[in-house]
Each structure stands twice: as structure tokens, then as C-alpha cells.
Amino acid sequence: MQAYSETPGFESNALSLYTLQLSIDIDPTRRPNCFTFPSLLKACVSTFGLVRPIQEIHSQITKLGTYSDVYVGTTLIDSYSKCGGIQFAQNVFEEMPVKNVVSWNSMVSGLAKCGEMDSAKKMFDEMPDKNLVSWTSLISGYAQNGYLVETLDVFDKMGAAGVKPNEITMVSVLSACANLGALEIGRKIHSFMKDNDCDMDLYVGSALIDMYSKCGMVGDALDVFKNMPSKNVVTCSAMIVGLALNGRAVEAINIFEEMRVDGIMPVDITFVGVLCACSHAGLVEKGKFYFGSMTQEYSIVPKLHHYTCMVDLLGRAGHLDQAYQFIKKMPIKPDVVVWGALLTICRTHLEFKLGAYAACRILELEHQHSGALVFLSYAYAKVEDWDGMEWVRRKMGRLRTKRAPGKSWIDLNNVVHQFFAGDKSHPQSERIYAKLDELAVLLELEGYTPSVDTAFCEVEEEEKEQYLNIHSEKLAIAFGLINTPEGTLIRIVKNLRVCDDCHSSIKLISKIVGRDIILRDSNRFHHFSGGICSCHDYW
């Protein structure tokens, strides 16, 4: 049963064996005991993934009187949490007569898996003993639930408590760095790992590749990738996605072809990266080819995100009608995101009729989708349909508070400085605005004129009053210019998509001040250098 329970594809055989064991009335010494249940429970989780079957085994455990065993109890906690039954896990935990550090850790990680980080933290604080796994469980919980600052914070505390991290800890911390764009911290961890002879296993390698890529340092990501002792589909996929995000489509495709030669089978995520690369580089035919090969060569059924990539690919290249036809022919029901991709390209190409159609489909699926409403209000204004305009306005009224404010942040000497649009709260605020005034003069000399339709691009995301102000990325850049040596690279992360006006002024700023600027927005990277951007003004 144990062998079956830990062999992928054979888990359910463990369940059959158990049934067989019960059905044969053999002598009592050979009935299931506390050594049986951990394997059985694990098999049950991977076969069904449901609370109900766990409860059935649970009641048999109670009947047989094996419930007080610490291994059985701990496995029950783990099984319930993996199936989303955190309340049942908590009950088991409370009733366990004997608990050890593993039981406590199971609870911390179970709560984390169910997204209950406040309770997980409380449990962690109350633990009588903590080991490396306790710390790592809390860290990975924060990382996976998107509490990135907390992740780094607990990692610091762990160091302060004198607990040395291992590869597993590093992976979680690196993923937080990746999603924060915290390059300096990520680099520090990389060098710490080198100094401490950490294993460059597949997990660590993938996490490093992802971290460097998401910080815009795709060259460093490639170094890690090329020096890895062995690779698998995840490392390759991470590298492909990383290259794609950074606008290096040809290299992304080359990695894909190399992995085929190495006999590594792609999975669906690999194709997300490949299609994304084709889309960003305008490689329409290649994209169509790879999309077709997914099913034909690899028997991978395209999912919604692949269709989304294809809509983007076709639309970005200006084939709006093809994009629409593509959606119509989809064998699965398009979701908000697929229609959203069509809407986005209609917006870039100022295609109001099809865009309004897409917006209506979105509103059918998501009643108050702000992007669709903003597009419609704009489209109605264009055709002077004031009734339609009024209708949209009324719907939008209720939305105001729901929209995420635009913010940008910059990592300076391992401290993250964050700015909102029009923000004046930073201690250096005066100097920042003075810098922007100075830049405005220089921009004008370069022939820059603010673009009229600016509002349209960001209106869905940033509050009306805010876009009259200065967008957050400009504040972050000005702050970076003031506080870093001349000629050094500036890296900014923004939570939304960059607007057209900011994009063209940042291009010029990179030329005027002679700095490379890397801006990671919610979609992709912009590497500004000498007045041009790696996205070729298409994003």
C-alpha cells in the first residue's frame, strides 16, 4: 500500500488493497493499524482530493482506536487541509492527545494552503518548538498567498533567530523577489547560495531563472540556465517565459527547439511562453504553427490561456477580424480574459465597433467589468450616443472604489520605495517634483508633446483625478535619478499597464539622461535605452 500510495498513477491501487484487506476476515494481528493509515490517507488525497472520503477513513480510524497515534493524526491534518477541509484539520489537531513539531507544522502549512495566513502566523507564534520546516512553511505560505513583503520579513527574522535556510526556503524567498521585482535581495540570496554550497537543483534553478527574468535581468537568467547541471520541462518553460516577457522572442523559440532535441517534452505552460513570444515579436505564422503543433504533435489540449495568446497574436498584428473569427471557432466557451484580449487590441487599434461588441460580451460574463465599461463609455462618446453614455456612467458610478490605484515602486539599497499617482507623501517629494520640472523642459526641447488620448489608456485603471496628476512611474523614475549614480540602470515595477504618454516620455528620458530604464508593468517589460524601447512601442 505504501508503494502504491507514492507511485503516480497507482495511488488508487492502495485503496483497493485496503478494501481487500478488510474483506478478508483474517486474524486480528493482520488488520489495519496505525502503520496502515498514513499511506491510505495519502492515496486517498491523490485519488479523490475530496474531504468526504477522508472523513470515511477518519471514522474507521476512530472505530479501530488508532486515532491517538501521532503519525495518523498528523496525516489526517495534512490530508484534510490538502482537500480544503481546514476546519476538520483543526478539529483533529485540537483533539490530538500527543502532538509533535510535525503536527504543528502540518497545521501551519495547512492553514497557509487554505489562504488563512493570519491563523497560520498565530499557530507559528504559539508553537512550543520550531524547526527549519516551521519557518519555511510560514515563508512559503506568505509567498504563495502573495504577501511578498511579509515573506521577506519572516526570512529576515529567521536569519536573526539563527536558523539557516536550505534550498526549499530559498525557492520561496526567490519567488517573492521575482514577484516584487526585488533584484538586489534576489541577487544577495543567489550569492549566499553560492557561498554556502547550496545545491543548484531543478527547483532552485527555476526559481532563480524566474527571479532574474521578472527583474528584467534576462542575461543573468540565461547564465543560470546555461550552467545548470540538468534541466527539465519547468526550467525550460521558465526560461522561455522569461525571454518572452523581455521581448526576446527568437531566443525563446530557440530554447523551445533545443529542449525538443534534448528529449524534454513540453507541457501546456511551455506553449504559453512560446505563443507569448510569437505574439510579442509579431511572428504570426510561427505562432499559428506552434498552436497547431500543440494538438498534432504533443496531444496537448489548448486551454483558455492559449486561446488568449492567439487572440493577442492575431490582433496585435492588426488582424482583428481573424482574431474575432478565431474566438467564434473556439471549441470551448471564451471567458472574460479572451474577450478582454480582443478588447485590448481593439483599443490599441481604435476599432470601436468590434471593441464595443467584445465589451458587451464581457459585461454579460462580468457585470461590472471596469475595462469594458470604460471602453463603452469612450465608444459611445465617439458616436455621440448620449443615452448609452448615461447608462454606462450610471453603472460605473458604483465601481469607483473597486479600481486598483496605480502604483510604482523602486528598490534602492534593499529598501522598496513606493509611489502612487500624484503622490506627495515621500520625504523627498520636493526634490522629485523639481526633477520632473527639470525633465519637462528638456523633454520639450527634444520635441516631446503630451499625447491627447492619454486618458483612454489608463482611465480604466487609475482614478480620474489621478490621471490629471503625474503617473506613479514618473515619480519613481525621478526618485531613482536623484538617488543613484549617473549612468546606472534604473529599474521600476508598476502594478498596471504603462500608458502611452508615459511610455513615450520615458523613451526620451532614457536618451536625455543617458540611462537605461527597465520598467516592468503588469503585462511585460520595457527596456528603455537611448530613446527606444524593447517593446517597439507595441504592448
Add this chain to the structure above:
DNA sequence: CTAGGGTTAG
């Protein structure tokens, strides 16, 4: 026999 890790579309 029990706990912690990487890649995912607009």
C-alpha cells in the same frame, strides 16, 4: 508511517 519548494494568458 507524519510537515516545507519552481514555470501559467489580456
